[in-house]
Amino acid sequence: MELFFLLLLLIIMATALGSGYPVAFALPGAAIITITLAALAGWAFAGSPDAYFAQGGPGQWLSAGVTNLRGIYWEVERDTLIAIPLFIFMGIMLQRSKIAEDLLMTMAQLFGPVPGGLGISVVFVGALLAATTGIVGATVVAMGLISLPAMLRNNYSPSLATGTIAASGTLGQIIPPSIVLIILADQLAAAVDQAGTTRKALYKASTGELTMPSPFGVTSTSAGEMFLGALIPGLLLVALYMIYILVTALLFPKKAPAVPNETGLDKVFWQRLALVLVPPLALIFLVLGTILAGIATVNQAGAIGAAGALIMSGYRLKEGQKGAYLPAILALVSIAVIAVVVSNFNTNIKAISTANDQIGIIIALIASAGLIGALVWSAVRAYRTDNTLSDVMIETAKATSLVFIILLGAAMLTAAFRAFGGEELVQHFLEGVPGGFWAKFIVVMAIMFVLGFFLDFIEIAVVVVPIMAPILLADPSANVTAVWLGVMIGLNIQTSFLTPPFGFALFYLRGVAPAVVKTLDMYKGVIGFICLQLSALFIVAQFPQLVNYLPNRVSLLGETAPPPRNPRLQYCVENYIHGRFQEPTGRIVSAQDNLKALDVSYLPANLQKALEESYAATGEARDKLIAAKAVEAREGVAADAFRPLHVLVRGYERDARALDADIERLRVRASRMRSEDQAEARAQLEQRIADEEAERDALLAQIPEDWVPRRDAFKEIVKEQAQLRNEFRRSSSTAYTSVKNLQGVLAGNEDFNAFVPILDGLMASLQGVDSKEGQALIKAAEDAVSRVDGTSKVKSALSKARRGMRRNPPRMDDVETNVAEARRLLAVQGEWRAQVTPEFVAALDEYELAMRDTVGLTQQRRLSREQALFVASCQSGHRDISLNF
Structure with missing residues (x-):
């Protein structure tokens, strides 16, 4: 009966999604209906509501749902999802302020004279927008409205033009910062825990050992590591797109002809290019650079991105008007002053000790007030200009709410799937596939690719990943890292935007494309780019170093790098x-x-x-x-x-x-x-x-x-x-x-010579003092001796003297004997220490x-830079450790 209700769960979910019912309610609704039916059937026919559950029953399912709710919204440790609304705000704000439009028009002028130049410019701008906005719909619509008419006007093939725009718009799903990567990191964090437990159980069952060596554990990931891991594969995909367009233009010039620049590349153009290109690049550097350098967490980088987008919108919305750039200039000056103050002053308010520190704090407060003022100034401009800020906030709230509701609904669906034994069924199926890990991996990737024809990336990420990822991560035969698996899944589900019948990028583009462009042309155009995405998937599978090296490098070169004995x-x-x-x-x-x-x-x-x-x-x-x-x-x-x-x-x-x-x-x-x-x-x-x-x-x-x-x-x-x-x-x-x-x-020779007189005069100092004062004098001598390595015997003799002084009355004979022994030992040490030559010290060093x-x-x-780079490269591959299990 468990299989019957598992099948019923899938049928209800598929029917609800296929009928157009909102996914945010289809997922939890299917779980609630199926769980209720199974509990009622068990109570009616078997006398127990738990009878038709493979694991626990409705009570355990409800407990799992509460746990997932707490994990998503209330666990302090799982704060990764906070970055989602920040990056959504950044993307929508940049799109609404027409910065994307400026980029497209300027880059089209720059690359136009090159064969396929318009297409290459679309890919280039798509990559920039991916690193700043990451919103597929906004990117595709913007490029479709601006670039598609220009490409068609210059005799570009409709299929190549639409395919380029649609594919470039999806780059935001793999080039960081990406909402997909944040969601995948969150889902993989739980998957790693399950996989680790499974691998430990497998090790115990196979070897009989109670504990598994830590090098055999499953490597976890975070949103920051996912960003690092996805950077090189994302750039690889951009390069493949550009090469494809260039080769097409060279082999078939009529499909992508060069477009002469009629205005010319004069001084005005280069000034315009710098003004359009530098701010987005600076924002990319601030967001990704702070993560790569380990300066900021993903959440902090998201806040930087949101603030940067607000500042950029402040001058773009007032472009051509007097004082348009004043808020941006104020922000830049304030940031520069803060950087100088932090570099030259102690800005810890609790540690203020000098007037110089006070001056630094005052300057920093003034600069911070200037930065806050620039943000408020830009926000007011965005609010008053076509109500842009309000619209962006509303869109951000809608998109964020949708993501979180889907996450919660998917958690409920996954719990129901496990309750009916679906996870074990999938595990047994995958383990029965001949060919080991890679056969299972190919099957999972194929399933995700097919699901991409019908489901959005969020549904795939939050429904399929929690079920499939623990099985793949637990397999010791490949011992893959979670960041590599996450990037592979991200590359795979990126195709869901291009694969008909429900390719969302195609829908977005269809909505803004002129009637002369047929839907069939759009389908033809994306085929080549889907093949390129699958090619990138294959390349990254063959060379995991493309994903693993950068996170390893940053980790081993960072301030919190693990020691070599790890x-x-x-x-x-x-x-x-x-x-x-x-x-x-x-x-x-x-x-x-x-x-x-x-x-x-x-x-x-x-x-x-x-x-x-x-x-x-x-x-x-x-x-x-x-x-x-x-x-x-x-x-x-x-x-x-x-x-x-x-x-x-x-x-x-x-x-x-x-x-x-x-x-x-x-x-x-x-x-x-x-x-x-x-x-x-x-x-x-x-x-x-x-x-x-x-x-x-x-x-x-x-x-x-x-x-x-x-x-x-x-x-x-x-x-x-x-x-x-x-x-x-x-x-x-x-x-x-x-x-x-x-x-x-040997390094203690100077300190040794300093406390010799202290010990020589110690006995004289003890004459006529009481027990407490005498103990303090001997303790001070002990402390002085303990600063020098190799004097443990001297310290031991002084400790015995102190114990004699503790007696009531003090045993001065014992004290004198032990102090004399300490001096004798000190003299022996002094004799050989005096013979140590500089040549010996240099040879020892x-x-x-x-x-x-x-x-x-x-x-x-910690490792040196050379050693860290070697170890990062060594750890970037995957080692088969299955024979240890």
């Missing part, structure tokens, strides 16, 4: 170290030889031993890592032979676990049937249980007999490599820590520097 970075960090070991420089050996040539017999025995241990551990670390890489190569060869058997057996075990879960559900249902009139149904369930148990046993019986020995043999190779890497890490730590400790001891980017790398606080 477990997720270990593999790539060790690859870097191995590469340095392969360089024939011999820097560490040379530094060792220089240090060994010096006389160190005056050093204490423990420090001499530490040096010798460092020499030995450095060589051992190098040997262990080289050996580990050799075993890794051997493991790769063994993995190729072992993988087919591993896939086969794990498939049997996965199907057996699915049967076990189904058997458990059937047993629960059978246990609820206690009345005599349900005896026949109970017997049927028990027979099904017996049949599935037999099927499970038959599956497990198909496991080859050589499975265990071959698995154990492969595990031995994996274990050998892991052991060598652990030994390398221990040796590295010993080698580098010993040297750093010795450097720390040289040795530490030579070790720093190899055996000492994991002991550093």
Whole structure:
């Protein structure tokens, strides 16, 4: 019966959407109706409202709905969606203030003389508008009204012209900042949690281990990372569009002829170009640049974009009038003053300590007031000019409300889908697809592509992604990142704007296109661009570095970059170290030889031993890592032979676990049937249980007999490599820590000489003082000693003296004995410290520097730029970790 109600859920949803019922109400309505019918049927025919639910019942579904509501609206941690109204406001404001129109007209003049130049200008402006507005409807309509007549007037092919405009208008869905990417990031955050739980359960079931190593975890994402990941694929799509138009124009000149610039590229034109192009580019830099540089979060960048759009509208709406640019000039001057103040003054009000700080705060307050005044001034202009501000606010509220209602409705629909076992059904179907992860991925992408013919991008993102994404992310065979999967989905559902019969970009363009342009021409025109989008999808699938590299780079170069010892970075960090070991420089050996040539017999025995241990551990670390890489190569060869058997057996075990879960559900249902009139149904369930148990046993019986020995043999190779890497890490730590400790001891020579007189006069100072004052004097001496490394024994003797002083009455004999012992130890230290030569200190520093980017790398606080770029590149690919499961 669960399958019946699952099918009913899908039929009701499809019928409501197909009949034109608003999607914001079709999604939750289908869930509520189906859940209610299933609960009533269960109560009427099985005596329990939960009888026809695969998971829980109506109560659990309602709880899931409340949880989703809280997650979307009230969880402080999930504030990503706040950026949506900000970016919508920015886009609509720029479109209403006719900045998009200025861009199109100016760029058309610039690119016109090039073959296909008008089309290239449309793509270029589409990319700029995508990075500033991201509103498909507004972009397509604006370009359709302005560019399409000009393209047709200059004998452009109607199909190429309409296809270019429609495709360029959809760039806002993949080029950040994009509402689609924000929604995908929000949906993928929950998907990552589910996938992580699934992968941990898989690891436990496969290996018997209770905890899974953190490097095997699912990599999460955020809206900022999605923006970073989508930037290069978005630019790739722009390049493909431009190349396509240029090649078409060269091969078929009549389809896209060059258009001579009649006015000429004079000084006035270049001034106009700068005035039109620089402000949007500056806004793009402020919005995306602050995110890329880690200065602002996505929400803060959205606020910057909304404020920038308001300032730009303030002068554009008053263009040609006196004082049109005054609000913008005031804003720019205020921002410049704030930047200077922040760079040269302490602007923390709580930390004001000097008159200079007060001056900085006052100037910053004045500049902030100027910026606020510029924003208010621009807002008043936008409000008074054709009621633009009111219209933009109303449109923003409508679009934002629609997005949030759809999100909530989709959460209810997804909860109902899971309640009837739909998620498990999809999972079993995908896991049964031969070909591993990539076969499942292709199936999911194909489903989304087909759904794009009928559904909008929001419906696909909020309905399909929560169901499909956890399954793909949990698969360890590809171990893809959430940001890569999100960008791939974004590229895919971008086609939904172009695919008939419900391609929204086609509808927008049809509404403004002249009658001479046939609908069939528009359909023909977008085919080539759909193929380009699918080509971009294929390229990004083959080269995940296009998505992953930039987020990794920004993360590892940022102020909050993880340290090199982070477990997720270990593999790539060790690859870097191995590469340095392969360089024939011999820097560490040379530094060792220089240090060994010096006389160190005056050093204490423990420090001499530490040096010798460092020499030995450095060589051992190098040997262990080289050996580990050799075993890794051997493991790769063994993995190729072992993988087919591993896939086969794990498939049997996965199907057996699915049967076990189904058997458990059937047993629960059978246990609820206690009345005599349900005896026949109970017997049927028990027979099904017996049949599935037999099927499970038959599956497990198909496991080859050589499975265990071959698995154990492969595990031995994996274990050998892991052991060598652990030994390398221990040796590295010993080698580098010993040297750093010795450097720390020597670095305290100046402080050491400073507290020698304190200790010499300590006993005299203790004569005639009471117990409390004496303890304070000894404690002060302890604190002075503790500032120098290597003086722990001296401090210990002083601690014993302080304990003697604590007695009542003080035991002055014990105090004097321990103070004398402290002075003796101090004298011994002073003797060898005085023999330390500058040559030894320099040689030791040289040795530490030579070790720093190899055996000492994991002991550093953060990676250098060179190391961070290497690790970012190394982590940008996808590694198959399935053989560890």
